[in-house]
Amino acid sequence: MLSPAVGNWYRDIETGALFEVVALDDAARTIETQFLDGEVTEYDLDVWRMLQLQKAAAPEDWRTPFELDDEDGQDPDQPYHPEEWNSPVSTIEPDTMLGVEDS
Template identity: 45%
Template structure:
C-alpha cells in the first residue's frame, strides 16, 4: 500500500490506526525502519511491513515535544555544538585527603 519511501526526520500518519510518528532511523543492513510515536514510544517496522502500511506524510505536530517535557528553550539550540572552556578533567583537580598513606585530618 505505502508507496511513500521513509525518510529520517519526516512525520507520517498511519491512516488505519490514526497514529502520528516520526521516522528516526533507517537500518539498511536489517532492512528496517525505526519510528518514534507522538507519545514517545519507539517501534520498528521491517520494509515489507512498511510497504503494507497505509501512511501519508504530515506536518510536524505543534505539540510533539510534550511527551518529552521539552520547552522551546530546550529545542531552540538543537544541533548546535557546545565546547567547554577547559578540556581538563575536573576529577584531576580534586585534592586527595590521603597523601603518602597519611590521612589529612586538619
C-alpha cells in the same frame, strides 16, 4: 507506498497514529519510528510497504511528551549567562565572609 525518510512525519490511515521516522537501517532493512507519546517501534521494510500511510506535518506540540523546552535547543558548547549575572546586586561584596577569619 511512501518511502521512509528520517525526520519525516507520517500518519497511519487505518489507526490515525502520527509518528516520525527517527532511523533507517539499510543493512537490517528496518525503519525505526517514534510516536507522539514517546513510544519507539521498528518496522521491517516489508511491513512498512503494507502500511497505508500518508505524509503529515509535524504537530505543533510534538515536544510535549518528551518534556522538552526552549532551553533544550540551546547549544551546550556556547556559554550560558543567566539574567541574574547582570544584576547590580551581584556586584555587592559582603562585609564578612562566612568561614574566612582574619589572622
